[in-house]
Amino acid sequence: EDQVTQSPEALRLQEGESSSLNCSYTVSGLRGLFWYRQDPGKGPEFLFTLYSAGEEKEKERLKATLTKKESFLHITAPKPEDSATYLCAVQAFGTGANSKLTFGKGITLSVRP
Amino acid sequence: DTAVSQTPKYLVTQMGNDKSIKCEQNLGHDTMYWYKQDSKKFLKIMFSYNNKELIINETVPNRFSPKSPDKAHLNLHINSLELGDSAVYFCASSQDLGGVRAAFFGQGTRLTVV
Numbered sequence: 633e634d635q636v637t638q639s640p641e642a643l644r645l646q647e648g649e650s651s652s653l654n655c656s657y658t659v660s661g662l663r664g665l666f667w668y669r670q671d672p673g674k675g676p677e678f679l680f681t682l683y684s685a686g687e688e689k690e691k692e693r694l695k696a697t698l699t700k701k702e703s704f705l706h707i708t709a710p711k712p713e714d715s716a717t718y719l720c721a722v723q724a725f726g727t728g729a730n731s732k733l734t735f736g737k738g739i740t741l742s743v744r745p
Numbered sequence: 746d747t748a749v750s751q752t753p754k755y756l757v758t759q760m761g762n763d764k765s766i767k768c769e770q771n772l773g774h775d776t777m778y779w780y781k782q783d784s785k786k787f788l789k790i791m792f793s794y795n796n797k798e799l800i801i802n803e804t805v806p807n808r809f810s811p812k813s814p815d816k817a818h819l820n821l822h823i824n825s826l827e828l829g830d831s832a833v834y835f836c837a838s839s840q841d842l843g844g845v846r847a848a849f850f851g852q853g854t855r856l857t858v859v
Contacts, residue, residue: 663845664846666847668850670786673852673853674852674853675749675837675850675851675853676788676835677850678847678848678849681847683845717786721788723845723846725844732778732790732801732803733790733846735787735788735789737785737786738786
């Protein structure tokens, strides 16, 4: 069974203090790894898809990287508006629409001004 | 302009009642999903429909019945609601891009059963 573990559960940073969020996964064959951002009371918002080990994607202060066993979401010089829960999900190889996303429990990030 | 919209946003109801949640997507995607997020914020898939056909049914009690009248709509009907059904339910949709399916989510429906 596919598994996704995210750590730490919660992270408190000072504004400008860079850090990384970890997502470890076990999957029979990785089709894609996804990062989402979820604000309180809202649905998950898609950030990135990573396909293969060594790949990196960037968006503003966020950079996602992927190895064969884990992914990191690096946050550079975070601002209070980066405070949210960050979710990691994997899609295993499957037959088209049978491929579902398996989510981790998320990392709640708080950035203090 | 909302890509995936679901109604209602909040639903408070008594045990034993039957309720429905509606979802619509205007992204032209071919697959729609229902996910459940429990009190610990864990998101778990319940169902998926591809072009109106049920594809995934993840050991959900048969009190939950999804219905897809067309590929842009997926509704969730719940019979005989129980306290344990209280959660946030998210609708999502996706499109196959070379076998990869990034899901796009609605804003959620917070169901509270009292």
